[in-house]
Amino acid sequence: MNAAQSAPGALPALAVEGLTASLRLGGTWYDAVRDVSFQIAEGETLALVGESGCGKSLTAMAIMGLLPDKIGRMSAGTVTAGERRISGLTEKQMEKIRGDAVGMIFQEPMSSLNPVLRVGFQIAESLIYHRDMSRRAASKRALELMELVRIPAAAQRFRAYPHEFSGGMRQRVMIALALACSPRVLIADEPTTALDVTVQAQVLDLLRGLQDEHGLGILLITHNLGVVASNAQRVMVMYGGDVVESAPVGAFFANPQHPYSAALMSAMPRVDRATEDLNPIPGQVPSLQEMPAGCRYQGRCPLRVAKCAERPPLVAVSEGPHHLARCWVKAPPPGEGA
């Protein structure tokens, strides 16, 4: 169903098909991410946006096989990185994939770095583990990577500990670590949310540069629509575990189709223009146990109709073939009025 952007014949850097992730709450399994499909071409950034609890981070965790044991599981779907199928693997096999075929960076680099190991060694360790490099060769490459992510005085800071770095510099270390094995795809989960805006701009600029150079595909998970506008080519909006809209960035910001996307935009105060009035979305996201059947946004939606009791499909809106929405009113399937 997805708008594949890659050249014909080229394998996408990451392909996710029908991913469903479930969480166990009080002994019952609930689908927290439902039937998510997308592809990311090499050199492309796909942004996954939504508010807390919409399932965006859970999607990333499912892709990486990091769902919490016993209370989380990927109940359906396949994940392919390049030509390698990476879903349905054992933990041991997954360990070989993470940091190799797929790189990851998270919001809080301090919790991903080992506080008692020197940063240079932590980068080198990935190369020793995945690439069977000697300590010496790995250290040399690690230093190059620190220079690549523009850490000033990299040679001196190679032997520093994570706490000696600022937040922005730590995130650069994480990026160096994620890129050590030259993955084709990088999953970045709120990579700049904990950073100040000027540092955020530097880190995003660095990511764009690395992407241009290495043809990296990026899954950018964020709640910040401003970050989406300046960094992604395509965007997917999630609500209650469903992808409710998927579109090229230009079309999305010019003409958001799903009522939730439109509401998000008019709830956001902007720095570049006077905001006369904000339009909050009434109510809040229902908990997993209280999710309504059918469209999960119906309880807060001004356009609700009787048909919303059934789950709408994700189909093209009239605006363009690559612009999809999951809404009976805004995107009725061909031949079916709302």
Added chain:
Amino acid sequence: MLLDVAALTKTFHGQEGFPPRRTSLRALDGVSFQVGHGEALGIVGESGCGKSTAARATLRLVEPDGGSVNYDGQDVLAAGPKALRTLRRHMQMVFQDPASALDPRQRVGDALAEPLRVHRIAKGADLVRRVKAVLDEVGLPAAAAERYPHEFSGGQRQRIGIARALVLEPGLVIADEPVSALDVSVQAQILKLLARLKADRRLAFVFVSHDLGVVRYFCERTAVMYLGRIIESGPTSTLFDTPKHPYTVLLRSASPVPDPAAEVARSIPEGEPPSPMNPPPGCHFHPRCPLASDVCRAEVPPLRASDAGRVLACHNVE
């Protein structure tokens, strides 16, 4: 002027390393601002610029080293314990994380009644009535009084935090990142609530935030801080539409805008705000400033009036 803060200074002392070395951090270096009745002043800047310290020092939650704070003609810094308690009734605070500002074992109703009891403003039926009224004003049902903070969502908890600040009917609310922990849709609910309260009660606000969009919506005037000093201030919309100080320009261009056609800040200078432990001499911003000249490295630029109600501290921009 309802609130007049002048030349506030604060240095924090600590020690670091082994053998221990004494360190000092100048969090406030001569900060001045005024807020009128019913007016919101935004204070923006990046981590460590002193914006939270400025807000807290106004209430003496952090004791400033020097300067003066006047609230409605009363000297806040000279006030003794009793006078200070009376003053604090009029100057209330709303925090970023209401979960940590509320006692988890205290019912919401008791949390709201406590300030009324402490200040001996109400008791008995009057107290119950006031608690109900303030809950209603912030959009919570009366039944909320019987429940505990953990039973509420983040947005509702912030409503409780606001209710507790309002129950004493203050003239000034100091809000430190009050919507930063909230999702966009809930953030808009709380911002609208605050805007309504500001208009209905003619409340004045000192509103600390790192989000320029939020400040633009809520605050008539804004001050930009960098390493303990205000470097530019003025009417919020002019400040952000035509920033003058090179740091304001940088902050504004680095703030993401939800418009793919907007120019992306490609020329963010390398480097981060230097540590406030050891700020550079002269203008603190000079190591990152594209306009820096010799005078910037040697002399602190004074804050002086620019056009259209703006104040600016820069040697090289008029």
